[in-house]
């Protein structure tokens with residue numbers, strides 16, 4: 606048994622109507638941890654546990670940290686989640702409610718990450734759990750395409766969001782092992798968190814000076830080098846949209862499907878609602894990546910705060 610769950614594939618009448626395409630949704634918001642992250646993190650943690658890991662150490666106050674805490678709980682392995690000072694009490698409580706230990710260290714993710722790496726090197730048997738840059742994560746994320754390949758015919762394009770590029774690399778792994786290597790990928794980011802678009806136009810991994818977007822789950826300053834490599838072998842179309850588009854899409858998706866997702870996911874939905882898609886893509890698979898960093902109140906606040 607895996608830690609993640611097989612998720613439903615839904616044909617969306619509202620998104621199909623809005624985009625003029627046939628749209629299928631892979632409902633990763635329904636993972637026990639609220640996002641697709643459990644696929645990769647769960648696979649990584651299970652593999653590490655089999656190899657004798659005695660502790661998981663994850664630097665992330667977001668969905669990756671939550672998935673690591675979830676995995677540690679399920680496998681009975683103590684888990685330390687290192688979060689920056691900016692992490693809300695609510696987010697910390699959500700993680701500790703799973704029995705994980707939360708350590709507050711650093712003012713930005715990079716500093717928490719340095720601390721987590723140092724901690725992992727001190728603890729014998731500790732396994733450091735990266736949020737997006739580890740081949741085990743990609744292998745785990747790839748299971749969503751294994752499932753989709755059984756649930757639908759091959760689509761023309763897959764629409765997904767890019768933070769550090771772990772989801773992208775994992776979807777490509779899944780495409781390659783299911784004969785879907787010729788499917789286009791629409792890689793979506795928000796302005797202010799567009800580290801992938803920056804890397805693609807520079808032809809190398811670029812480090813953004815800062816993140817300024819409500820889509821905090823997309824907030825990695827630099828993508829995994831592998832995300833750039835897959836662009837050489839697959840047809841990847843990069844799209845950068847506004848926070849306003851992402852928030853509008855979250856509101857519309859809530860009304861259309863009665864499902865609440867983070868703006869990190871909303872930006873993918875926005876490309877479909879707004880029809881910003883390759884001409885020849887008649888059938889789309891949209892990864893509804895989910896996220897626990899959202900509530901009715903937060904969506905209202907974002908709606909007011911964003912231009």
Ligand SMILES: *Cc1c(COP(=O)(O)O)cnc(C)c1O
Nearest residue numbers: 668768769770771772869895896
């Ligand atoms: C992590 C995350 C992403 C981005 O995934 P990467 O692997 O960092 O590219 C997108 N949406 C949600 C909800 C996430 O948790």
